[in-house]
Amino acid sequence: MEDIPFWGNREKKDSIYLHSFAVSRNMAGKGIGGEVISFIRDMGRKK
Template structure:
């Protein structure tokens, strides 16, 4: 139905954050046939709870700045826009953070 990767370090977009100070969501994906049915929210909730369980008070992610619908999903789940950076492919990436 859906998947994502969770890491405790992201030197590409968040080099100033040391290891284990935040968790990072990468490659969140949901099958199109069930899109809009809350799977993304469940995955995000899982990552938030994992962060809390491990005593980490922030969760971060990045996505293409032009993907407005995806950005809205993250913002609706409590993530705050924290700026943008260029990817190696020269895309503008939106950076997001969620804090307890």
């Protein structure tokens, strides 16, 4: 997936970028953020 308009010349074919990420305050402390980051990290390792 390309995102040249956002990353410009920094776009790399073998990279995954997380542009922004937030967890609703009422869901904070439930481990959701860590799970999402782990999922993205694992997705990158499979590429």
